[in-house]
Amino acid sequence: MDKQAAEPQERRIDHFFSFPGARADRWRELHAAAREWEQGRGDATQMRALLEGIEAYEGFFAYPGGQLLASLRQRIDAGQAGAAATLAQRLSESILTRSYKSDAEDWDSGEILSDPPPGLNTPTLSRDQHHRPYFEMLVVAPGAVSRGRNIIEQMRRLRRSEDAFTYEAVPVGSFEDAIIAIILNPAIAAVTIYEGFAHDSTAPVPVLRDFLASAKLDAAHIAGDDLPLSLADALKRIRPELDIYLLSDRHVERLAGDLRASSVRRVLYSVEELLELHLCVLEGIDDRFRTPFFDNLKKYAMRPISTFHALPIARGKSVFKSDWIRDMGEFYGLNIFLAESSATTGGLDSLLEPTGNIKLAQEMAARAFGADHVFFVTNGTSTSNKMVHQALVAPGDIVLLDRNCHKSHHYGLVLAGGQPLYIDAFPMTEYSMYGAVPLSAIKQALLELKAEGRLDRAKMVDLTNCTFDGHIYNTRRVMEECLAIKPDLIFLWDEAWFGFARWSPFLRPRTAMGAADAISAWMRDPASVEAYEAQQKELGKKPSIEKLLETRLIPDPRQIRLRVYQTNSTHKSMSALRQGSMLLVRDVDFASVEAQFHEAVFTHASTSPNQQLIASLDVARRQMELEGYGLVANAIEIALDIRKEVNAHPIISKYFRVLGVPEMIPAKYRSAGFVDFLTPGADWEDQVRSMHEDEFCLDPTRMTLVCGTAGFDGTQFKKLMADDYDIQFNKTSRNSVLLQSNINNTRSDVANLIRVLLEISRKIETDLAKGGENAAATFAARVKSLMTDVPDLPNFSHFHEAYRWDAGKTTPEGDMRSAFYSAYYAEGCEYLPLDSPDVDTRLKSGPEMISANFVIPYPPGFPIMVPGQVISKETIDFMRKLDVKEIHGFERAKGLKLIRPDHAKDHIRK
Template sequence: MTDKAATSKGASNRRIDHFFSLPGARADRWRALHASARDWARRGRSDRAGVRALFDALGSYEGFFAYPGNKLLSSLRERIDGDQAEAAAALAQRISEAILTKSYKADATDWQSAEAAAEATPDLNTPTMARGMGRRPYFEMLVVAPGASTRGDSIIEQVRRLRRPEDAFIYEAVPVSSFEEAICAVILNPTIAAVTLYEGFFHEAQGEAPVLRDFLASAGYDAAHIAGDDLPLSLADVLKRIRPELDLYMLSDRHVEHIAGDPRAAGIRRVLYSVEELLELHLCVLEGISDRFRTPFFDNLKKYAMRPISTFHALPIARGKSVFKSDWIRDMGEFYGLNIFLAESSATTGGLDSLLEPTGNIKEAQEMAARAFGCDHVFFVTNGTSTSNKMVHQALVAPGDIVLLDRNCHKSHHYGLVLAGGQPLYIEAFPMTEYSMYGAVPLASIKKALLDLKAEGRLDRAKMVDLTNCTFDGHIYNTRRVMEECLAIKPDLIFLWDEAWFGFARWSPFLRPRTAMGAAEAIEKWMDDPASVEAYEAQQKELGKNPSAAKLLETRLIPDPRKIRLRVYQTNSTHKSMSSLRQGSMLLVKDIDFAGVEAQFHEAVFTHASTSPNQQLIASLDVARRQMELEGYGLVANAIEIALDIRKEVNAHPIISKYFKVLGADQMIPAEYRQTGFTDFLTPGVDWEDQVRSMHEDEFCLDPTRMTLVCGTAGFDGTQFKKMMADEYDIQFNKTSRNSVLLQSNINNTRSDVANLIRVLLEICNKIERELARGGENGRAAFAARVKSLMEDVPDLPNFSHFHEAYRWDAGKKTSEGDMRSAFYSAYYPEGCEYLPLDSPDVDQRLKKGPEMISANFVIPYPPGFPIMVPGQVITKETIDFMRKLDVKEIHGFERAKGLKLIRPDHAKDHVRK
């Protein structure tokens, strides 16, 4: 499609859902072509123009995929132009089915015309699944070379001739001839796993240009925005920014030694002399894929399971004899299969390794995970991210250190500070009272807390900023801006980003910059740029010698790159968004000063990690890394497409939208934090340029894969709706609020899941309408009252009040941190505690006249799932009002029969820290 044609299409072609659906909707476009060709064959020549129009539309994208290739496309074009309706329909059907089922990855006949396929003889060098060999994993290699548009078939055949039966993998070439086409190809085609760059290709696509040209410009990926006079090295840099997992190779007829030594070639796996034998390139490509495919621990565990081993250690279930020889639990073995027992052991030798002190294949697996996630170190954790968070606190926070903490974060952070003795300085997230949930913490609140500490001379006590990214409900921080502005105030701050729900984002070029490691990488590059010092000094000159706190709050602060100690930790619930078994977690480290804390970090591992870690969990973490490095990009793109599809189908359906809706970014994030004015993914007139700009600039964005479905307008509270969907329709959700449930798309979801969800929602809506029709005026009034109680009569969300003075032994006047650890253990003395029933008049009396009520423990209602009371906190009227209005059954830390557990004020004074 030409630029002019693309422009004439208007904003419809630039919609966000259209962009994210481009790879996934390819099969839909082919099915549409097949259906049109089939109708043409039935009705006659008059429908040929429509078939040709659909075929031409495919032409804008098919050059970025190896299959079906020029030969089949040319054959299909000839059949259409030659009025061979039945033959065109047959070929379109065969191609469509091959793309849908991905059979072309294993069956060579899919690549041939019907005539050639009938005459073909088996060849192990083709993508055929050979009997007895098993299917070889398939991938595609992008070849960026001058003249590829005219000699593409020659390049493809040249690559095919390099294949050997002993190759572990099989691949096809995708030739393009320009910078722009190369970028479009790696964005559109998730099957591309390697890229070979020849010198001499063009900046811009010649002739027809894809409709993505505008996107490339808005994202800064077009040739005009790329600095440098060496186009191949510039392209290599951009490709690594888009998809860092790709293996890049460069063939040159110049001084390859000089190119290989260029700092810009750091992302290129191998530089080869182009006139040498191409078999070397072929072997390099296979080696690169093999390097990612290898799973050190899982591979060794499989070998271990196949060995005849006699076990005399304390794990009777190992080898499965106690299971399979039993008359009573044999069904367990039949259910799980033999391998899981053969792969069990409590030994750390004989080909296995120790998770606590890895020196072999676990160590190697963790190093490969560090490469994949873009960090310096990775620790595998088999007790979930709750343990990962506690490890970070244990290792880095000492008693008395101040940690800036979102009060609404996961309880593991609060308990981590109790264990470590750190003092939480709670900073409040913006409230979403209508939906009984909190958002994320505004940057202004974080800066103010740091500046208040500085004004009181206690900034040196601030050790860490601890935030959740993304939040349970999908709020994503501008991680780079948060870290840069905080480092401008205190250059050695440690950052802990709890990305339990966001680990998958590493494999999305749109979301990666908002991850902890993505932002840390960007800050590192900025620090190495001499312009960073200039920018800092220019701002210092503008601010003057002693800028006021108000001035600093309203300024986007630039840190001094010469003083920054970049210390970033990210915890990642691998099991929540990747193919890991439950409780599989990774702890990611990019800390310039890690050598100084490594010993205490290992002590934290010893403290919290099990000495009997589950081997299958470790193996699943290893395998999850392999999958994401080799196909994560496509899987994440599909998850985003699924989520946008759900949003569109729910909110646009004439019946479902009357009772349910998925909240947009404009409803989840206040306008003041969406500086670009971005509204929502599917708002008419909003396109992917707006989304890209929002991701770069806005303080908060919304993770598209997390969808808040409002059910209160259908008369259901969140808990009730979640239970009904699970019990009656076998559809499971995760989090609930008073009037909503959270849907999450992930790499496991398919379009069939979407169809089932929409079918069930429509069934529920039809049932509601039938009941309203039967109930008459009284029924409608009762339904309206129920909706009003859920959607309007909602309790105000209580903010954190303050710690009791007994636990603020050295706190300042402007900040609210406290010694939560002392308060926590004060509650261990029964004589120092009391209980007050929630509805007791004594509670109201104490609120009015005192003495203050001091919480003895954490009180966490589900929903909303955050602690409304923490040990040592003074309980206020707002908190009591909120608890009295709650109609949830699950409140951790609160026994209704006994009431609120409080620390007696005189007991608190007796335990003041000296």
């Protein structure tokens, strides 16, 4: 009982990160307790205490609702152990399986309750609604606690057989309860707000109140303001996908014209017929449910079409009539062939020049992701990145670039002729990986360019957010401080792994589009000009670079040209087919570059794009708008569960561990004081504060699992898990593997992972016990080689002077394009074996060794050499210590490919 007494504090309803699984766990606990009681090993007191804990938050969900909860309480109070156990089992199973969304019987207590409590009516869900998508609508109204049943019944009576969707109402009576409801309940897809509700919740929610105060949404900040409009704004800031309806008995015409009502989809006169509200709600859901391209593709597949174009596989005749490849048709099914065509007419539209359903699908994606424009890309985010470079970067433009970014950025600059100014990220040498680029390094580069009078050449800042290993930038701060130095900088944020973050209120502010939205709002606030002018007065006329580096710079909102581009690999974190990518644009000057942007699309996009990829991008947008919030919340919870189970397990933790925030991000980049997700006492407020204030945060869904302490290098462990246990990872380092939870994972996946790690750990212990001292010594030596004897990570050295013909004195940019194409002439290149004494001689006495190409070892996966770079001793030492088999751009038999020094000098003379 002591443990149970502590649970309300441990599982308070505003401890949001752990809630999705906690709700299911509590229902399982209640069911288990009911069975114990039924079998004579428990009592009604325990059942009553568990039910009280459940009732504290079930008011934020439509199911099981007040009627079924009252029925369960009546059985407990009446001492009906068997009836209580039966109902508890049904409710628990229905919540776990979500069968209540389609099965009317789940809502009915009549078959086990002969005498229902007075005043409770059985809900009526018709059988023909089983196939209809289900959602819930939050109703914020005064007196919702006492009027809740009437509100629910009132909305149910509006249902019609023609409705495409079915929904249940969730009534709450206060501002704070409305916020809690949309955070806890992912099934809420629409909100109806009446006037006259209170601000404060009757539940103890200190964490929520701290958050509302920090966001200026507490009672003190909005007292005297229009509470319904303030609530609508707050709900949209947390879950922008929600449709919000406002019912008022005031001058609705005037209210609808209020600029603050932009968060409201429709304003209705509350005394009028509610059928209009019902139809508006269904229309709003349908607006998100529609998938213009996918819908047309399905219709196209049903038409009897004769094809006289260059795609024999279309319609599937060449497959299903074949004696030799019919198995491919049987494997994939007929629809994939019926939905193929090389034509762009007949309702399918053209990806290169969309004017119909693809154009509409892209506009809907722009709305969903908070962009002005979205381009669908069917050959991966590598292509998306190259499109941006080609469209916006001209030969000679300087691009500030993370040296460790994806190779598509480097190749994009080769193609565009832009000059990379490489900036190194902070190293994590122990784990053979880099973090992210400190803001001070970016500012230093810009300020040095300015000091040399060359800031006009700086065109773009190009960064990866989040990094492969989960480091998330403070995107707003980076852009604001850079814009304070150069107001028209373009930003390219490669969010290949982070597209899902749009659907998390905790992560969204750190996305490119989320930060751009916040900066836009700040620019419109008159206080922004005051803040800028106050800082300028404090800095003085000619502040030193040192002073500017230590100051959190405020840009001039009157001068900013906000130009933000975001690429995301939709297929990496959403339900899109492989290579499905989106390019998001939030650029106030896009009209001036739109023509060249389309030229970049023509250059890089295929003239024969895959129809199924386009359709999957369309469908991925639909899913995320309608259920992305809950899916992402589940992915975060699963990741936190993995961290906890691995690091706390008495056996597994001896050999494996998931790195925490302190190991991934140095303390100097965490000014908010956040330590880790698993720190005792850490809660939602700590993480939210960190997300707003810290220079870097860690994506909770990305977990670095150290395997070197178990004697495995990353590549070896990845192969073991895939070959022997059917568990797949993506990225490895010398002594770790990367685990990534996503919207596809379940708690069963977690259980399987823990089972396998325990099996491997036990095998290690058994082998060590059998092998005696020799085995222990061998194991210790292996661990030492992986965890201690690690090579230092080489920073970027510099470009050879031959490729710095117009560079500044202090900044390290170079003409990588010329170096790249210099390597096309065999007579201008040479090879040196990596272990040749000549390498060491040239490092000491010259001539300098100039890389002729990109050299990218996997792992760690970043280019340790780029064309035109002078190869340093640190780079050679790193390569010699590498024990990986895959190094792109390096042939062991030939050695390092170098540009001959005399050939480089010819370039200088030219």
